[in-house]
Amino acid sequence: PGLPQPQALHIAVAHPLRTAPEPDQRTLNPEGPLYLWGLRTLRRRGIGWPTGRTISWVAGCVFLFLTTSSGFGMYARAEFSAHMTAHILLSIVVPIFLAMGGPMTLALRALPAAAPADPPGPREWLLEFINNPISRLLTHPAVVGAQFVAGFYLFYLGGMYEELISEHLGHMFMNGFFLVSGYLFFWVIIGVDETPTPVSPRTRFLILLSSMSFHILFGLMLINSQTILAEAWYSDLNLPWIPDLLRDQQVGGGISVAAGEAMLLVVLLALGRRWHSSRGQTRERAHRATADKRAEPRSEKVLQQGPSSN
Incomplete structure (x- = not known):
């Protein structure tokens, strides 16, 4: 229900940049214009x-x-491997950027x-959103x-996937969840904005290393599973370019492992670089503070002696 026939779907594949007709996909994303407005205001x-x-x-x-x-x-609703690619983009790639x-x-x-x-105006409401207890809870390292x-x-191994992917609103819900979940995660891990509760680099x-481990495990479970997710949905579509649903699911699991861990590894390296830079700045400030303390007694001694006479 709500999905174009295979012929229309094949056209969407042949022209991947063509605007899709679903309501959620027609909606313009307001975040781009709002960001540009902020830039113009600062300029x-x-x-x-x-x-x-x-x-x-x-x-x-x-x-x-x-x-x-x-x-x-x-197309992501009709082929599991394409859906998993969209999953990686929405939960990892887009939130990182x-x-x-x-x-x-x-x-x-x-x-x-x-x-x-x-x-209170928009700025005060934004500050309240950032600093309220719910935001502090959602951005707590363990929770995020x-x-x-x-x-x-929950979605793929908890028995919910077929019900969600077979309905347009369910697919919209998954997309929204992946996007918000990924943004909260990477806001805490590598985001530029300060979080409601400070989180140490360590x-x-x-959190990133543990998440990578569970993400790898999830992809491996998809690769090794002999149970086809949403088998009735994909079988009813009967798309000619997907002769083996299990094989397509295994490809999706491989995409989850390879693409997801590659992006998380990039974040890990970037976070390590930021941590190293932060530690260097901390050491430099400590050296300056120590040097200032050593210089203070000398300055006081000179002031007490007064100017030397020739």
């Missing part, structure tokens, strides 16, 4: 903004559009503060790691 005030963050945000928006609003997004764009930092710099006599991994097992490393 008018003469405030700079790192170009790398802008490039990262635009890249995330482009990948999000291609994944959900092109023919590929329509968006988190590195620093949208909340940009908004806080661009939005004006409300006057004391005025009711658990929810990122749990979605894989904790980020541990």
